Amino acid sequence: MSVIKKVAVFGAAGNFGTPITAALVTAGFQVTIITRIESDSTFPDGIPVIRTEYTVEKLTTALTGQDAAVSVIGPGGLHVQVALIDAAEAAGIKRFIVDDFGWGPNFNSLPEFREIGTQRRAAYDHAKKLSQTNPNFTYTGVTIGNPIDWAIKRFPLMGFDVKQRSAVIYDDGTVEFTGTTLEGIAQAIVGVLKHPDETANRHVKARSIQVSQNKLLDALQRASGQSWEVKRGATSDLLESGREKHQSGVSGWVLELLVYQLFGPGGRCIVASKEDSDADLLEIKEESPDDIARKVLGSIAN
Numbered sequence: 261m262s263v264i265k266k267v268a269v270f271g272a273a274g275n276f277g278t279p280i281t282a283a284l285v286t287a288g289f290q291v292t293i294i295t296r297i298e299s300d301s302t303f304p305d306g307i308p309v310i311r312t313e314y315t316v317e318k319l320t321t322a323l324t325g326q327d328a329a330v331s332v333i334g335p336g337g338l339h340v341q342v343a344l345i346d347a348a349e350a351a352g353i354k355r356f357i358v359d360d361f362g363w364g365p366n367f368n369s370l371p372e373f374r375e376i377g378t379q380r381r382a383a384y385d386h387a388k389k390l391s392q393t394n395p396n397f398t399y400t401g402v403t404i405g406n407p408i409d410w411a412i413k414r415f416p417l418m419g420f421d422v423k424q425r426s427a428v429i430y431d432d433g434t435v436e437f438t439g440t441t442l443e444g445i446a447q448a449i450v451g452v453l454k455h456p457d458e459t460a461n462r463h464v465k466a467r468s469i470q471v472s473q474n475k476l477l478d479a480l481q482r483a484s485g486q487s488w489e490v491k492r493g494a495t496s497d498l499l500e501s502g503r504e505k506h507q508s509g510v511s512g513w514v515l516e517l518l519v520y521q522l523f524g525p526g527g528r529c530i531v532a533s534k535e536d537s538d539a540d541l542l543e544i545k546e547e548s549p550d551d552i553a554r555k556v557l558g559s560i561a562n
């Protein structure tokens with residue numbers, strides 16, 4: 261495949277879109293941001309922005325002339341992906357990065373997440389179908405596991421209240437999971453677009469680390485130079501509470517069940533060993549628990 265230079269980003273001001281857009285610019289890609297007419301997102305100066313209705317016709321016009329498109333729209337916008345993919349193919353885009361940034365197409369999720377999974381799969385399947393009928397159109401999904409530095413800071417239910425220097429360790433704290441930092445997520449997109457042949461028509465596996473809560477707690481205590489207050493929690497309580505909330509339509513179930521999946525028995529959130537992952541190909545550096553702790557504490561200080 262010819263070299264990818266021009267890249268359109270959907271969701272460029274989001275949690276992951278912000279670092280991805282910055283990394284693409286730094287890596288030398290010519291970036292264009294595409295955003296909704298009604299969006300109140302703000303974008304960095306110096307990057308062209310196309311504001312458009314998200315119809316296939318209007319999106320095709322917006323995407324014409326681009327080599328690749330990255331879909332990093334938030335969970336509430338996943339239903340628009342099929343239109344984005346149709347427009348990308350019609351516009352002659354060579355690579356469409358579908359919105360995964362999670363656990364990949366074959367993840368053994370709890371049944372409560374199946375509806376969300378179906379929406380994502382509709383986009384993967386659609387991109388795959390178009391890639392089979394049009395060899396000039398290709399797609400990639402990027403599986404990241406847990407967005408570790410961002411998630412620790414954002415969700416104290418993950419066990420670490422970084423401001424209060426306190427932790428809840430679930431069960432025995434030894435269950436491991438795969439994490440990718442914001443830096444690693446952004447580098448994954450750069451890596452896919454720098455290696456289009458090796459990453460065509462599949463989900464790649466990013467990863468920065470495989471780690472447990474106990475190892476993270478040790479590193480956070482070392483990095484902060486303080487002993488943290490530690491309480492114990494049970495993943496079975498998260499499962500019970502999350503399921504009750506889901507059944508009665510009360511919010512909060514998503515996070516409780518996600519944290520259950522992360523730390524619950526069986527280690528289902530190990531997405532890839534270092535060898536099985538695409539981290540080397542994508543040039544994502546392996547990070548230690550101390551690296552993660554420094555990133556988390558540094559972002560709180562800012």
Ligand SMILES: NC(=O)c1ccc[n+]([C@@H]2O[C@H](COP(=O)([O-])OP(=O)(O)OC[C@H]3O[C@@H](n4cnc5c(N)ncnc54)[C@H](OP(=O)(O)O)[C@@H]3O)[C@@H](O)[C@H]2O)c1
Nearest residue numbers: 271273274275276295296299301332333334336337361362
């Ligand atoms: N693995 C994990 O634990 C994890 C955690 C967080 C997120 N994720 C996944 O990562 C992806 C990106 O999430 P994020 O948190 O970065 O997203 P986000 O910050 O919530 O949203 C990103 C952008 O999506 C666009 N958007 C929002 N609603 C939309 C709609 N209805 N239609 C079209 N576009 C819409 C907006 O862009 P404009 O305003 O410019 O249009 C918004 O700035 C999602 O697939 C999400 O599920 C995974």
